[in-house]
Amino acid sequence: MNYKELLLHPRSLPFISQARFGVEREGQRVNFSGKLATTDHPEIFGDRTYHPYIQTDFSETQVELITPVTDSINELFKYLEAIYDVASRSMADDEMIWPLSMPPALPEKDEEIMIAKLSNFEDVLYRRYLAKEYGKRKQMVSGIHFNFEFGDDLLQSLFVQQTEFTDFAAFKTELYFKTAQNFLRYRWLITYLFGASPLSEDHYFVGKPAPAEPVRSIRNSSYGYTNHPNVKVSYASMQQYLTDIEKMVEEGKLSEEKEFYAPIRFRGGKRVADLAKSGIRYIELRNIDLNPYARVGISQAQVQFLQSFLMYMLWMEHDVAVDAWVEEGEQRNEHVSLENPMDQTAFYDEGMLLLQGMKEMLVALGQSERLPLIDDMIAQLDEPRETLAGKIYQQAQQTSQHDFAYTLGKQYEEESHERSYQLAGFRDMELSTQILMFDAIQKGIEVKVIDESDQFLRLQHQEHIEYVKNANMTSKDSYIVPLIMENKTVTKKVLKEAGFRVPEGAEFTSIEEALNAYPRFAEQAFVIKPKSTNYGLGITIFKEGASLEDYQAGLAIAFREDTSVLVEAFMPGTEYRFFVIDGQVKAILLRIPANVVGDGKRTVEELVAEKNLDPLRGSHHRAPLELIQLGELEQLMLKEQGLTIHSVPEKDQIVYLRENSNISTGGDSIDVTDEFSEAYKQIAQQAVEALGAKISGIDLIIPDKDIDPQTDDQAYGIIEANFNPAMHMHVYPFAGQGRRLTMNVLELLYPEVISTPKKN
């Protein structure tokens, strides 16, 4: 088959970049002493029998981060970064993920290397067998497994142009075999470029033969974690491959199929034998060392290179004497793995031919944007010090490989914690959605962004699918609920009918109609507000009644914003946000206008600057609090208090910089959940129930929270109920305890995965 021709066909070209990707990244949990962690896999991840993202490999300390299958490299790295963040932040405070394939110094005693404590006993037995067969220490090496699938449209368009195969599955199998054969022949180049295990640490090669370090890749050499030399499997055809594996198992050379540690694996069915029927669905490269310069162990450039390299393996001619061809590749790889990383490789010329050939292919396929990447690899071929192994070795020379790795690991750990309210990879999404995604990944609920700009997620656990928008809009609320809540008049009518105290008032659709009602309001405290705006626009408050003129002016302002205007009794008191999920108040928040507290020394400007250093403060709603501004409005507010930004407030003097308490204008969020009696919580819960909502932020005006609302019917008033209430301000408040509302949302959706004890 001339794949080159098929790939170059105009029908194929539109899909040439199409592919699917997945990564499994292993890494040792290490404590701040630089030794293997002695703790168990964090309990917070829940059950390892189903966790799709965070697993353990051989040992209890060996974390495995698994991405879902993605349609782009960009998406792959979003997940990889996110899962890394979750894993890193969920571990014990003094632990980090070791950035090297080679483990740190191992314990002297074998029994101190903990085999993973899996609940499935067969899995434990298998690990015990491996420990016995290969030794525990070799199992402690970590790497990247890279799953790759050519895009379906691309494969289909290749398929329809050829005539050799009538069965699509058989065609795909042939295509992946061709790719694999060439890959095995030329993979030494990957080892040269990406090999990153030049040196071992203490107690790795205990009682075993060791190579003469430094090398390019201990892990990819025969000193790495490979099958015994008597395991031989042919890649000549699917039939031969399957027969050989079966034979190895029958002869006891392998305990089972999955013990066949090839640098490339064919994937498709549950068992290797299924491949014969269903065909190969994707391939798994297992020869990628951890790149310590990338936090997640592999860089986007590496993945791009691997994609083009695999395409080139398909594109290239290959030898029909497959077994010899593969054997030659094995030998070259072993040679390159054990070369000194500072030396030019023995196969420099072949490497150069490959890279030049890749460039020609990329140009022919219209992928010139990848040429600089290949040029960078050519430079590394010319200059071995620039390869990963070369760089690691050089840095190890300066102090030690351990210190170098420790410093990097610690740095990545700190990066994960720096803005712990954000989720790497998804920082463009709204904060509440980022936090919910964090929780879902942590708990092993599959999460897929189906529309990033719309904050639309698809969650899945086994067969149970849920869609979530804005982290709080779910299938659990009924459609009529947000419609009730977005209409202030309807909300009030429903609440009033259910017996709750709401501001008395009326709705008007013309100034004339509203003017007729003037006598009703003239003498009392009241508010005029447009019916449907939410941002405080067009609102006038008369705390001591109003003259007819002022009333008319207030109406005019409100009618500028809406065709319907509400005039309502004004309720004095403090406004609190009660966040109710599934019938329970889970958080109560007090919002205070932007302010600083004086120390008798510093100016307002200096105090603001200091307050803004809080890492919780950011901008554009991508942080739980906003930076305090010193703009026109704030300066006007200062002026009204006889101050400027250069004034020095007295010690403990609170200087407000805003009238409004919105978090979005620098306000402080204060969690006061535990300060309220059950009686107030019940009012909020029952009001939300009356509105029919499962998730709502309901705003109560409370003059004095120490008054018992059961004895005083003026103790509270309900201002409004929100169907899209912000959650991040509760999770990361300025003061008081954070409330993980996102986890409560997940619990509402997936009680089978998450269940916390309910209050009675």
Add this chain to the structure above:
Amino acid sequence: MNYKELLLHPRSLPFISQARFGVEREGQRVNFSGKLATTDHPEIFGDRTYHPYIQTDFSETQVELITPVTDSINELFKYLEAIYDVASRSMADDEMIWPLSMPPALPEKDEEIMIAKLSNFEDVLYRRYLAKEYGKRKQMVSGIHFNFEFGDDLLQSLFVQQTEFTDFAAFKTELYFKTAQNFLRYRWLITYLFGASPLSEDHYFVGKPAPAEPVRSIRNSSYGYTNHPNVKVSYASMQQYLTDIEKMVEEGKLSEEKEFYAPIRFRGGKRVADLAKSGIRYIELRNIDLNPYARVGISQAQVQFLQSFLMYMLWMEHDVAVDAWVEEGEQRNEHVSLENPMDQTAFYDEGMLLLQGMKEMLVALGQSERLPLIDDMIAQLDEPRETLAGKIYQQAQQTSQHDFAYTLGKQYEEESHERSYQLAGFRDMELSTQILMFDAIQKGIEVKVIDESDQFLRLQHQEHIEYVKNANMTSKDSYIVPLIMENKTVTKKVLKEAGFRVPEGAEFTSIEEALNAYPRFAEQAFVIKPKSTNYGLGITIFKEGASLEDYQAGLAIAFREDTSVLVEAFMPGTEYRFFVIDGQVKAILLRIPANVVGDGKRTVEELVAEKNLDPLRGSHHRAPLELIQLGELEQLMLKEQGLTIHSVPEKDQIVYLRENSNISTGGDSIDVTDEFSEAYKQIAQQAVEALGAKISGIDLIIPDKDIDPQTDDQAYGIIEANFNPAMHMHVYPFAGQGRRLTMNVLELLYPEVISTPKKN
């Protein structure tokens, strides 16, 4: 108590107009022969044990229309008009509601007057007793029962100013007694002005004494339906009133309390005795004859007058010798009832004093807008021919009272059917909401408009409350469903994952990104469209692929409308709207662009004018179809076909006037529900289920509906799903069978009230 002073207090004045109203209007069902209907009360109304709006009174032919309690006269008439519409349209095709208090000629035989066929046997027994005690014929008279309650804020503000009562309920009782005493004294004026039963028809006074006709009001005289003269009840105090009624029942002069047919009744508890404890909540006037000049039997002016009259009864001095006072009133009323309607009344001077007094009160209370109404009554006092009885008598003289009443009844009946898709009283609301309200009223589900401009309804049956917006947004759909549907990308992803055929494509957020994908689309039929607009703006269709230039131009147009743009394969075929409720396709609609069919004689302009005569066509979405325009776009479309508005199309030639098939631009709606095989319906049902929706209009492109979609996977494509699908176009299509989708919505919400047999 000086109520006048209390009413004039500045604290009371803001609430002076506040009151609550309710009307029960009786009327005989009469057929087009002008005789009592011989049919039963229409079955479509369901069970009379709970119907809140449409009942029967004494006889099976005597319909009783009952409004809910309303807070304004305006609202009262909305309901009265609506309930009249529903009753009138639900009766047999040849029946109408008799507009007079006096029934038409009654059957000669007593047994032909059917007692109401109620399911509660005690109710039937009571009617049998009444027939025996008073004779069936007197029971056949109809009238208005007018329920009136002073506003709660008004009563509260009167209460807080006085010192005599400490108990609010006792205060209210006293207040209503005062009102009732004066009302009984002066009600003769109501009889004079609103009396409207001057003449009886054949077989009414059979074997009973009859007055000398014409009179002002047979119904309000002793010849009307009154208790026997030995029934005497004092209105001196609540205690006396209750004791007397009890005594009458004990002595057997009344079978039970409710047989006490006073012109005014006190209402509060379930039984009269409850009034002692709970106080009077409202009063019921029973002395209002049907006004035949108002379709609903009473006019807004009459209700306004009654409100002011009752206020004046409270305002006026009254005599402390209550029994004599009331007795004097009784005598005057009897006298006035039996006066010749063309004569001046004997109590002209007292009448004039009353009306002048009312004017003074209205001025003092700041209700001058009602002065013209009183002046109108003064004119009627001066000119008896202008009273209702006077007018009816004069018209009866011209032909006969029967013919006059028949003509009016027929006219009202026709008015009800004229635009039978609308609901009188609520014509400003969206059509689907009007239709749903019609169905709810018909089926006896209580309906309250809680926000008219927002199409927000509150439905109730017994304890079961539902809120509905736009007639199709309910508690039965989950919140995430409309969010999925309003996002085209998310909708497609969900449908595709569930195995449905949707247009292949991609979403782009920049022109650059979209241009990179050009090769994917260049050679195929495709569409470029903005992600979130719905009105066809910014869409470009390339039916045969596109050049890069055209592609770029299409993208620019789409990006003008939205920041996200979809490029999708174009699916050829006809678009059908499948309306799915609760898992069942209830209607399928084909929409055809505005068009006329030639007859070889008339011009396009004439054909359009004729087509626009269809009463289904109107404007601004208040009719099922829109009027066809002949504006710029239509003329351009004609020009492209080589025509003008003056061209004469050949016989059967279809001339399209629009490219788009929207109903809102004059398109035709064609019901094709029965033309589709079950297989297509199942696709729509399953797709809507996959989206999780209970109510949805889903648009399928189908090249050929005779192709079995189970054998051809290209047989359909899903374009979009709508969460707020129009219903009226299905209920009243241009052609084909109407589908009462609103009733299906009610069935979804109230299966306990409405249940139609399900298809298996």
